Amino acid sequence: xxxxxxxxxxxxxxxxxxxxxxxxxxxxxxxxxxxxxxxxxxxxxxxxxxxxxxxxxxxxxxxxxxxxxxxxxxxxxxxxxxxxxxxxxxxxxxxxxxxxxxxxxxxxxxxxxxxxxxxxxxxxxxxxxxxxxxxxxxxxxxxxxxxxxxxxxxxxxxxxxxxxxxxxxxxxxxxxxxxxxxxxxxxxxxxxxxxxxxxxxxxxxxxxxxxxxxxxxxxxxxxxxxxxxxxxxxxxxxxxxxxxxxxxxxxxxxxxxxxxxxxxxxxxxxxxxxxxxxxxxxxxxxxxxxxxxxxxxxxxxxxxxxxxxxxxxxxxxxxxxxxxxxxxxxxxxxxxxxxxxxxxxxxxxxxxxxxxxxxxxxxxxxxxxxxxxxxxxxxxxxxxxxxxxxxxxxxxxxxxxxxxxxxxxxxxxxxxxxxxxxxxxxxxxxxxxxxxxxxxxxxxxxxxxxxxxxxxxxxxxxxxxxxxxxxxxxxxxxxxxxxxxxxxxxxxxxxxxxxxxxxxx
Numbered sequence: 001x002x003x004x005x006x007x008x009x010x011x012x013x014x015x016x017x018x019x020x021x022x023x024x025x026x027x028x029x030x031x032x033x034x035x036x037x038x039x040x041x042x043x044x045x046x047x048x049x050x051x052x053x054x055x056x057x058x059x060x061x062x063x064x065x066x067x068x069x070x071x072x073x074x075x076x077x078x079x080x081x082x083x084x085x086x087x088x089x090x091x092x093x094x095x096x097x098x099x100x101x102x103x104x105x106x107x108x109x110x111x112x113x114x115x116x117x118x119x120x121x122x123x124x125x126x127x128x129x130x131x132x133x134x135x136x137x138x139x140x141x142x143x144x145x146x147x148x149x150x151x152x153x154x155x156x157x158x159x160x161x162x163x164x165x166x167x168x169x170x171x172x173x174x175x176x177x178x179x180x181x182x183x184x185x186x187x188x189x190x191x192x193x194x195x196x197x198x199x200x201x202x203x204x205x206x207x208x209x210x211x212x213x214x215x216x217x218x219x220x221x222x223x224x225x226x227x228x229x230x231x232x233x234x235x236x237x238x239x240x241x242x243x244x245x246x247x248x249x250x251x252x253x254x255x256x257x258x259x260x261x262x263x264x265x266x267x268x269x270x271x272x273x274x275x276x277x278x279x280x281x282x283x284x285x286x287x288x289x290x291x292x293x294x295x296x297x298x299x300x301x302x303x304x305x306x307x308x309x310x311x312x313x314x315x316x317x318x319x320x321x322x323x324x325x326x327x328x329x330x331x332x333x334x335x336x337x338x339x340x341x342x343x344x345x346x347x348x349x350x351x352x353x354x355x356x357x358x359x360x361x362x363x364x365x366x367x368x369x370x371x372x373x374x375x376x377x378x379x380x381x382x383x384x385x386x387x388x389x390x391x392x393x394x395x396x397x398x399x400x401x402x403x404x405x406x407x408x409x410x411x412x413x414x415x416x417x418x419x420x421x422x423x424x425x426x427x428x429x430x431x432x433x434x435x436x437x438x439x440x441x442x443x444x445x446x447x448x449x450x451x452x453x454x455x456x457x458x459x460x461x462x463x464x465x466x467x468x469x470x471x472x473x474x475x476x477x478x479x480x481x482x483x484x485x486x487x488x489x490x491x492x493x494x495x496x497x498x499x500x501x502x503x504x505x
Contacts, residue, residue: 031075036503038068039375043496045365048093050378053365055421055472055491066094067105069375071117080124085136087118091376117150130157138168139357141208141222141273142286145315145336145385148370149355155206166208172353173230175200175261200261203227204353216277226353228265262297267311267351285318290351313337313350313386319360327397327404332360334367338387340416349416350386358385362394362408364443364461365494372459381412381438381463381494388438389413402449412438414468421472434467439493453505459498465491 044060045053048067070090077083090113092105104111120134132155139148153170174197205225212218259265273286290313319332339349358367367390368383382388394408413436414420420433443461450456473491 029077168206173202338415437466
């Protein structure tokens with residue numbers, strides 16, 4: 001080997017050594033997380049779909065089906081100050097055909113049904129300022145009753161000592177990108193999208209303030225402004241030969257369920273929240289009010305027409321929990337206003353985004369609880385949280401290191417009976433509810449931690465319906481197109497039984 005060759009070999013070895021020693025500083029940290037949830041359901045109201053409970057026939061047969069959900073999360077972490085977070089979701093209902101979301105559960109199982117749940121950039125600027133850009137989860141400071149959803153957003157968080165400021169913006173509807181919308185009914189027609197991009201959207205502005213007074217006490221002040229310029233297709237129900245907005249009044253019951261582009265909405269939500277600990281008891285709660293208006297549209301067939309509509313919703317909550325024996329005792333009360341105005345110029349109900357939750361309740365039937373919605377089934381008495389007073393008590397017991405037993409009882413009332421459920425096929429004289437009492441739910445969950453990452457569970461819930469649902473179902477009778485069914489009845493009490501296996505990593 002010549003001297004030149006030896007020199008080149010030495011230089012190459014030194015270069016390789018330099019590259020190897022530099023690798024740790026250049027390398028990304030790759031994190032993988034996820035879950036698998038298998039769910040078997042036996043229920044007379046869960047039917048594989050979502051939404052609010054609509055009183056069926058008085059005697060409803062049991063549905064039974066199996067479904068699963070897979071979530072896969074990948075995080076590309078460049079440093080403690082910079083990472084990309086992604087999460088993907090696969091839903092399958094056993095026996096379902098091949099479709100774009102939830103299929104692949106039939107023979108040979110092929111299906112193109114993986115969807116994007118999260119995809120956002122998370123980075124810090126200095127030690128006190130954080131920014132998130134993209135598709136991300138967000139839950140409001142009102143325990144989720146206004147919005148608890150995955151949204152496209154720009155979110156910033158600034159921490160200055162004990163003070164935290166969150167400022168965000170989300171555009172979660174764009175009529176131009178969606179090519180307009182469909183008007184439903186016996187036939188459908190398309191309303192064309194606006195030509196100007198950015199003029200017909202649902203834009204949500206977020207402002208969250210929080211002060212940590214001491215290690216046990218925290219107070220918050222939040223403001224959410226929703227500017228809704230995106231037209232929404234009304235939901236219709238056929239009553240004989242009459243097309244009526246629905247269910248339960250349609251856009252009169254929820255202003256976001258149907259309006260034209262001219263009926264733009266400005267909704268302001270103000271919230272005061274807090275949490276503290278006194279004598280070993282964790283206390284929390286909030287109070288919120290809504291104000292705003294919706295423009296009239298002389299050509300509209302639903303909602304305000306030639307006049308404006310004004311919003312006056314409010315909500316309040318208080319909750320307590322403490323450790324007793326082998327578990328935690330808890331109680332909570334939630335009140336969200338209902339629309340008690342028959343005048344379409346005013347809307348007094350709590351107006352939410354249509355994707356919200358109230359996990360604190362522990363309910364399986366009355367109010368949406370994302371813990372009890374592990375797969376694609378998502379039906380509740382109040383999935384859209386409005387017009388509800390709910391008192392709950394419960395006890396979560398950890399009997400052994402592997403075995404837990406949770407029990408909950410909830411009593412619900414409607415804040416108003418103006419839009420009480422009724423079947424539109426009957427004369428108004430037969431649609432007589434019997435008060436505000438919606439019913440009482442009793443539920444139980446048992447769980448066994450088979451492995452560190454695998455839990456087996458059995459859940460059961462039953463609701464005794466109250467007078468609010470009197471005469472909202474029907475008995476089969478004679479109907480010839482002009483004569484209504486002869487008798488009305490009370491719907492069957494809803495129940496659900498579930499067997500689950502949850503694997504997380």
